[in-house]
Amino acid sequence: MNLVGHLNCFVAVAEELHFGRAAERLGMAQPPLSQRIQRLEKELGVRLFERTSRHVRLTGAGRLLLDEARDILTRVERMYTVADRSRFGERGALRAGLPADLGGGVVAALIAAFRERRPDLRLDLREISTAAQVRALAEGALDVGVVRHPCDTRGLALGPLLGQRVGALLPAGTAGAEVHLADLRGRDLVVFPREEAPGAYDELLVACRRHGYDPPAVHEARHPQFALGLVLAGTAVALVPRPPDAPGVTWRPLAGDPVVWRTSCAWRDGPGADAEAVAAFTAAATGVLRREAPMSPLEPAPRRVVTRPASGFLA
């Protein structure tokens, strides 16, 4: 006898006190439900319900056994939960990585959005750079992450690609609605440390030089407050996505949007981490990044590439 299945039926009928509604709740037809209750009564050797044509009532034995049945079902459910958790290496949590510069609002919204989708699962968030995330995902030390492209995505599966406009953080009072990169000539550049996302860093500097801004010095700022300080001091410009408003500085978009950071969720391709938990995180993170960062979905757009004889393929 499938005792757990039968106990489930017993609890449903006891709570509904109506065979039709109980059957509906269990997603089964009424006759098999009645048969199961009868079989359970036979197994236990007691009557659980008094049935009349109008009423279903618990017997005294039924009332006693209802508590036992609920207890057993709770324990069975816990077994599944523990099994679920053991699939996360007994951590009972989804280990997710985020870049350091997302901002407090984004992190809080992400935690809330994930909790809403998976209240049963703890989210173990870590502040990790893209480069470290790629390594940790490959080693299985991280279940899912939010990475900045381009990075080494071999062996990884990716969520939707999001773009974030990068602009110039300048001392307050800077004229104009937008600035050209070439107008920044002569200023030092403040940018995130290269080791955090070397691909995105190199791409940013290539774009600066391409558009006429070759910074005399590059300061790598791990912390937004440090970047802010250098900008406030008046000699540097920070190239960052729009930050929360702060006194003394102003953020201006770059003319023609020459720098767009590309971000997506990433996880190890193939079996391993719980796919549903990863999908829940990806959906939550993608939604939050679009709303709060804000980022927008990027359609793949082919670049203009003129290959040279020594580059491209098979030279």
Added chain:
Amino acid sequence: MTGIEEVFRAAGVTGHLHAADIDTGRELGVGSDEPVVLASVFKVALLVAFFREAAAGGLDPAEQVVLRAADRAPGPTGTAILLDDVRMSLRDLAALMITVSDNAAADVLYQRVGRGTVNATLRLLGLTRTHLAGGIRDMQDSLLAEGAVDSLGELMARLDEPGLMQRLSALDPARTTRGTPRETAALLAMIWRDEAAPPAECAQMRRMLGLQVWPHRLSSGFPYDDIVVSGKTGTMATIRNEAGVVEYPDGGRYAVAVFTRSLLPVAVLPQADAAIGTAARLAIEALRR
């Protein structure tokens, strides 16, 4: 220790390298035994198999063949870019395959020598981790099919789409023509020690490798008039390789194989090319100390 890893890091590439003194066997490496995508460096293995077949009488290197314009494998150099039929000897095709990485020439030699013979030659030379998975056309076909594009130019234009590159088996050493830095350097050393084939054939191979035209990779690391740099490049999207031999006026000669992969999905990346030369020089200077 030698700063090689720092050179790779600063250039925005991951790199593996092996360098060996051809005469003493002294060696040094960074990821010497990592499996790497050979790209056009595979043409060295094809060259060796070709000249061994020639030495054994299996083919006549002076045989003239006609490459019809319509049948030639595509490529950016050599006979692959010509408009009309070409008539040339097999060994001259080998010269173009090595000196300018002519894909059409390599395709003809690959058809003639055969994949099985090249792989058997590698085994015979003790190179167990170097393997030809296919020829020029196989690689081109897989790139177009897996990239879901009509041309390699289009593929290059879409290369920065996250996830695209990982679909390409031609960029995955587990699924394409592969080797290791150590074995690639070993193959070059065998050519220089007359062990890869009889001495006359090895001399012809050395001549061709010495006539390679590209100045931007291995060669760029040795900007000295009295040093001879011979080599063969390999390029596949973000993969940039070169394997060769560097000969010093004091008689020191070193086989070196450098394999890199850039983070930036761009076709033109001079610092990555130059890092190959710089890393090779650091390795060889360490061997010479």
